[in-house]
Amino acid sequence: MRAYLAVAFLARLAEEGVAVTVVLLAAERTGSPASGAFALTAWMAPHVLAAPLTGGLAARVRRPRAFYSAALCGYAASLAAVAVLLGRAPVALVLVAAAAGGACGPVVSGGLSSLVAGLAPEGPGRTRAYALDAASYNAASVAGPAVAGVLTGAVSAGAASLVLACAPAVAAALTAALPLVAAGRATDPPERAAGLRADLTSGLAAVWRTRELRAITMVTCLAFVGVGGLTTTAALLARARGHEEGGGVLMTAFAVGALAGSLAVARRGTRLSAERTAGLSLLATGAVLAAAAIAPSFALVTVAFVTAGLMDGPLLTATLRLRADHAPPGTRPQVFTIGAGLKITAAAAGAALTGAAAGLPAAALLLAIAALHVAAALLYPVLLRPAASPRVTAASHSVQ
Numbered sequence: 001m002r003a004y005l006a007v008a009f010l011a012r013l014a015e016e017g018v019a020v021t022v023v024l025l026a027a028e029r030t031g032s033p034a035s036g037a038f039a040l041t042a043w044m045a046p047h048v049l050a051a052p053l054t055g056g057l058a059a060r061v062r063r064p065r066a067f068y069s070a071a072l073c074g075y076a077a078s079l080a081a082v083a084v085l086l087g088r089a090p091v092a093l094v095l096v097a098a099a100a101g102g103a104c105g106p107v108v109s110g111g112l113s114s115l116v117a118g119l120a121p122e123g124p125g126r127t128r129a130y131a132l133d134a135a136s137y138n139a140a141s142v143a144g145p146a147v148a149g150v151l152t153g154a155v156s157a158g159a160a161s162l163v164l165a166c167a168p169a170v171a172a173a174l175t176a177a178l179p180l181v182a183a184g185r186a187t188d189p190p191e192r193a194a195g196l197r198a199d200l201t202s203g204l205a206a207v208w209r210t211r212e213l214r215a216i217t218m219v220t221c222l223a224f225v226g227v228g229g230l231t232t233t234a235a236l237l238a239r240a241r242g243h244e245e246g247g248g249v250l251m252t253a254f255a256v257g258a259l260a261g262s263l264a265v266a267r268r269g270t271r272l273s274a275e276r277t278a279g280l281s282l283l284a285t286g287a288v289l290a291a292a293a294i295a296p297s298f299a300l301v302t303v304a305f306v307t308a309g310l311m312d313g314p315l316l317t318a319t320l321r322l323r324a325d326h327a328p329p330g331t332r333p334q335v336f337t338i339g340a341g342l343k344i345t346a347a348a349a350g351a352a353l354t355g356a357a358a359g360l361p362a363a364a365l366l367l368a369i370a371a372l373h374v375a376a377a378l379l380y381p382v383l384l385r386p387a388a389s390p391r392v393t394a395a396s397h398s399v400q
Helices: 004-030 034-044 046-060 064-085 090-112 124-154 155-178 188-209 213-228 232-240 246-267 274-294 299-325 330-356 364-384 390-397
Strands: none
Touching: 004 064, 004 090, 004 124, 004 155, 034 046, 034 090, 034 274, 034 330, 046 064, 046 188, 046 246, 046 330, 064 090, 064 124, 064 155, 090 232, 090 330, 124 155, 124 246, 124 299, 124 330, 188 213, 188 330, 213 232, 213 274, 213 330, 213 364, 232 246, 232 299, 232 330, 246 299, 274 299, 274 364, 299 330
C-alpha cells in the first residue's frame, strides 16, 4: 500500500492545488481571475462525461500499469500546458488544454481508488486501506492549496503550477511499483470494441440497479451540492465574523479535521457497518455545520469547522468501501470513476448556486449546506430499504 499511497497523494496534490494556481495565474498575468475561472470550469466539466469511458478502459486494459501511468502523464502535461499558455495564448487553446486534463481526472480520483480492493485483503485490512486512501484525499486537500499559496508568494503562480505538474509525473513513474493484474478480457479488436461499448453501459447500470450503490451515490451527490459551495460560504462567514481573509483558515480547518477523521478510522477501525457510518457521518456533519452558522465568534466557527471535518472524514472511507463491496464483477473501475465524476459535478453545481446566492447572509447559506447533509442522512435509510416484492404486495392486498 505504501507505493499506492504515494501515487495517490502526489496525483491528488496536483488536483487540489490546480484550483488555486489557475485562478492566481490568471490574476497574475491578465489582472483578472476570470480566465482562470473559465479554465477551471473546463478542467472540471469533462469529469462526469469521461468517467464511464475511463472506467471501461481501466477494466479492460491488458497492461494496467501502463494505462494509469499514461493517464497521469497526460494529467501532468495538461497542467503544464495550462501553466505555460494561460494569459499568453488564445483562451480557446487554454480551455482545450484544461479539458484534456479534466478528461484524465477520473483516473486521479475514482480510478486510483478502484485499485485498493486488489491491493488489500478482505476484512478489516481492506477497511483500513480505504481509510488510508481517504486520508490521501484529505492530506492533498490540505497540502495542495498550501503548496500553491507558498510557491506563488515566494516565486510566481506560473512556477507553482509547473511544480504541481511535476507531482502527477512522479506519480506516473511510481506506478511501476504497483502490483496490478491485467483484467484478462477479449484480445481480438472486434471483441474488445464490443466489450468496451458494453462496459460503458454496465457501469452506469451497476450504479443505478444496485441498491447500495444507488443510495450512496445519490446521498453523497446531494451532500456535495453543499460541499461545492462551502469555500465561498466560508469566506463570506469569516468576513461576517470580522476576519476578511479567514475563509482559507476555515477550509483548512475543515480539511485538517477530515484528515484526522480518516486517520482515526485507519488506526482504530470501526465496529459500525459502512452504511451506518455513512449515515451518521452525514448527520453529524450537518449538525456541526449548523452550529457553525450560529456561532457568534470566528474562533468558535473555526472549532466547529474542525469538528465538521472530523465528522465528515469517515464518510469517504465508507463510500469507497461500499463501492468496492457492492460493485458487480468486472465493473469496479466504472463504479468508482462514475461515482467520483458525479460528485465533482454536484460540487460544481453547488459552487454555481452559491455564487448566484452570494447576496444572502452567510449564516443562511451555511444553514442550507447543513440542511443538505441532514436531508441526505435522512434520505439514506429510505433509499437502502428493499423494494417490496410484487408477490408480497399482491398478497397483502388480498388479505385486506
